[in-house]
Amino acid sequence: SQELEQSPQSLIVQEGKNLTINCTSSKTLYGLYWYKQKYGEGLIFLMMLQKGGEEKSHEKITAKLDEKKQQSSLHITASQPSHAGIYLCGANTGGATNKLIFGTGTLLAVQP
Amino acid sequence: DAGITQSPRHKVTETGTPVTLRCHQTENHRYMYWYRQDPGHGLRLIHYSYGVKDTDKGEVSDGYSVSRSKTEDFLLTLESATSSQTSVYFCAISLDRVEISEQFFGPGTRLTVL
Numbered sequence: 001s002q003e004l005e006q007s008p009q010s011l012i013v014q015e016g017k018n019l020t021i022n023c024t025s026s027k028t029l030y031g032l033y034w035y036k037q038k039y040g041e042g043l044i045f046l047m048m049l050q051k052g053g054e055e056k057s058h059e060k061i062t063a064k065l066d067e068k069k070q071q072s073s074l075h076i077t078a079s080q081p082s083h084a085g086i087y088l089c090g091a092n093t094g095g096a097t098n099k100l101i102f103g104t105g106t107l108l109a110v111q112p
Numbered sequence: 113d114a115g116i117t118q119s120p121r122h123k124v125t126e127t128g129t130p131v132t133l134r135c136h137q138t139e140n141h142r143y144m145y146w147y148r149q150d151p152g153h154g155l156r157l158i159h160y161s162y163g164v165k166d167t168d169k170g171e172v173s174d175g176y177s178v179s180r181s182k183t184e185d186f187l188l189t190l191e192s193a194t195s196s197q198t199s200v201y202f203c204a205i206s207l208d209r210v211e212i213s214e215q216f217f218g219p220g221t222r223l224t225v226l
Contacts, residue, residue, distance in 0.1 A: 033214055033215070040220075040222075041219060041220070042202060042217040042218055043155075043204075043217040044217075045215070045217075048214050088154065088155065090155075090215070098143055098213050098215070099145075099160060100145075100157070101157075104152060104153065105154055
């Protein structure tokens with residue numbers, strides 16, 4: 001079965017610093033999703049990547065899917081306290097039911 | 113906003129009691145999912161539905177059952193709650209494009225089984 005591994009598990013950065021979170025799959029990725037979760041709340045959809053080499057940006061967050069489609073990275077530029085939370089990657093498992101599996105998440109803290 | 117609500121938002125119950133969690137959506141999406149989120153495990157799929165009365169098991173379905181008698185409601189039932197079912201439960205929907213479609217999540221239900 002497919003597995004997603006995220007690294008690092010947790011991250012503390014100073015406000016204004018850049019950071020990268022990685023998501024590595026044991027199998028080829030056909031759809032890769034990034035979500036953000038604040039403590040005690042639901043998941044907020046950030047971006048979806050499908051094609052190898054694809055890159056998408058939203059405000060100061062950029063996500064990439066590598067050419068071989070087995071790894072994705074999420075990069076935050078000039079981090080702010082509002083970026084703090086848990087970042088999760090999810091991936092399609094195939095088939096017509098759009099089931100997703102998820103990584104265990106990366107906890108990001110941004111110190112003012 | 114995908115119009116997803118969950119009820120109750122918090123519940124404390126005792127071992128052996130039945131519990132039903134409700135997920136309600138307002139946009140008539142076909143696909144609905146129930147996940148549980150636990151430290152160290154991330155999100156794991158319990159059951160999912162691909163239409164009224166059409167449901168199937170996910171990776172952690174033991175001890176759970178679901179029902180979907182209307183498009184807008186997806187119910188998750190713990191027939192006899194156990195302490196191992198203490199968790200945060202999330203409902204999600206996906207848009208009606210098959211195979212590749214983002215999912216949108218409800219606010220979650222925090223369940224504590226004593």
